[in-house]
Amino acid sequence: MTEVADNTPVIIGVGQYSERVGEPGYEALSYMDLGGRALAAAIADCASGANVAGAIDTLAAIRAFEMSRPDRAPPFGGSDNVPRSFARRVGADPARAILSTTGGQYNQKLVGEFAEDIAAGRSHCTAIVGSEAISTVLALSAKGEKPDWSEEVGGELEDRGYGLDGMLEPALFAHGASGAIPLYAIAENARRAKLGKSLDQYRRDIGELFAPFTKVAAANPHAAAPTQRSAQELATITDRNRIVAEPYARMTVARDQVNQAAAIILCSADKARELGVPQSKWVHIHAVTSATELELSQRPDLAANPASIASVERALEIAGKRMSDMAFLDFYSCFAIPVFNQCDHFGIAVDDPRGLTLTGGLPFFGGAGNNYSAHAICEAVQRVRNERGSYALVGANGGWMSKYATGIYSTDPADWSAGERLTELPKARNGAGRSTEPFGEASVESYTINHGKNGSLAVFIGRNPAGERVVGNADLSDEPTRALFEGGEPFGAKLIVTQGEGGRNIGRVG
Template identity: 50%
Template structure:
């Protein structure tokens, strides 16, 4: 077909990783890992890497964890301009450098943003890059101070730093002990369990059956952090190496952030790809896309679902003119099981789908490098599709706590750039009525909607319950540590009768 020379294409992908103690381990910084991935992406174009680097007009970076939360520090130092630090190491000096907001949606969202910019003539060639060296930093901090490297780099130059983005955490939930992503997602997971009416053992078995195939994919991936096949029973059976984190999650079901991984993607226009001599057989087109935002967690009618994620994927498929059944590859963001099922359930995707639901092995097994996992998923999708010309691949990237979702549909099949209708979809999502919240100092009879129990390393347990007041149905968050409450939550607590009462600045909960 005849293509506008401004049509965007993915022309190169690259990955890099290190394992502590492995042969060749160099204790690379995030910039070092990002540069290694970027160099691999330039080489993957099949063109002269120096010529591709010189053609870059934008380098956009995914924000590291050490810049993602208020008060976070980089204990070994960091680059003042991550995108330009990577660009400098590959011999590039693009006019524009960008550092994106927080969230696992960022890599796919950047692909969509800059593919659109290329289509509108606002960019010619773009490097997207992200990396984390969390495992290396942790290891180096165990050495004497004089034996630690300094990862500080002063690069200067312009930088469009977009900040951390919208605050996604709930002050009310955090005041009551929801202090980690695992605890947030556990509330969503148990809400899904309650909706489905499944018992504890049956639901745990389902989570294991969902993630066991992911371990098989990770076991074959050269950059996976945990390349080991595990059975469904292994994944959900708590023990010394698989301790409980937040009910219903033992450690093996939790995103693995102690990794050293980097990934990069090169986008160009068709015209630029031709000028650089990049073989059209390496081109992969973005056929469909959508970026949508969910309601704040405690406003959602169903805490175990994500209408925004479902809408983003459906719209991306519609824009691409394809269907779920026609997909050859699928990668659904998998920080926790419910992040997968929030999309798989409404689309009718089963845990044992022969196509698989990941191209990498997923965040608990391949690894969850901060906000950058989906860049690795883009790389894996591109490689798979080049090996199956004309086939379609779906990528779903989640940020926050089922808060932001970016979807992309890819294929080597040539296609013009198509703008999405995400603003209209977002307006409809925003118009959905929110669940009323109880006022501070909620008191009275209530019914359990969802729950979790946090487990610390010392064996102490802390319960968090989201409940609806019997009088009026307002939603409240409460906490407790009493044995009677913990015994209730160890069983089948959905719909159980409880009582909430104010206790200082908090709301506590006990069984009725």
């Protein structure tokens, strides 16, 4: 390997840890214990005879899902200083402890931030750790058990807050689109409308996209659902594979019932040499870019996500590479549309021989809260180590295609002396006009029917007569309206709208 400048940031260790409820060796570990195991695995991966834990001066914890909104709290309690709880489990005592914001893009964004800190001499060794124990929480709660996972660690903590700006849209939430599934489904149906496909045809497309993901998950020891499935099985609606929100069948949405943790350790080349980390372990960070999208109801094209495309394109440009140069790809796959958007733009076939996931994807490997892409980065590091000189691209997504971060990794050295490998792109300013005033009619642009415990709810985004974006519910108690929406083709339909209980906009076919 060419001599690398002392202040060059390199990834020296990655680690993953997981357990599945009821399987041999299952310990019902807490968030903190899972994260500690992953960090210990990352330290071991460094293959250093020195005290790597003692060298960590900065440790960032990825905010767990149950800590990701101000109105929620971990049901079994948690740590008052999550990063220091992770650190304590491996004997680390970092000067700086960080709790991340919410968002699946943030772990990769932190890789870029810490790489820049290392290049500038502000840090010498950093760690990023995230964990989720949602499956264990659900299993123990179902049995009436409530262990105490609270920890009082104290110490300095840099809490970056929830970071929910641009992700909470009051009009959509008020009409029942208050979570990821219905919001992505609205975007997905907008893409379906552009393609002129029926619900059955489009579900088949999703099945063909995700069937190869299940093969990868089936071979991954950390996968939450390691079962290979056919495209037909994924697309066929059954009691077990019911519709959760049109057009999504249950098997094709992110699986949050996981017990998974991942950790990444970065340091300067000088520190890596001091610690005795073999250069065969070093992986270079060639680019990290991030971008923020307009709110869903503002997007000129409800099906499009230009911020994610711009992030990937800029990362490739910084790395001096093309998409065809990437030997390994992991596109964030909480739902089909973030993957489809990349495939559509870059002309990548769903059966591309490289594959589109390194883990098995969020519906099958598991949607490890805000930390999924840390697992993808761990896999990317191992792949490029095994195929030296190759390049891996990881696309990390947050919110409802709200934020995106792209990373490019290789064992080929990356020169950070110019300080241009980390970029945050400007937010678009071409948002569609919106109205929260009462309106009497609307034309439907996209929709979903959200199926929950309390019945079905149709949510639409459309335009009022002034051309402004509006949100409402289709009245499924009205037979013509129900038939139109359940038939899957309400696009362009004119609805007569009245204001119902709580100020909700209720639309019926005129």
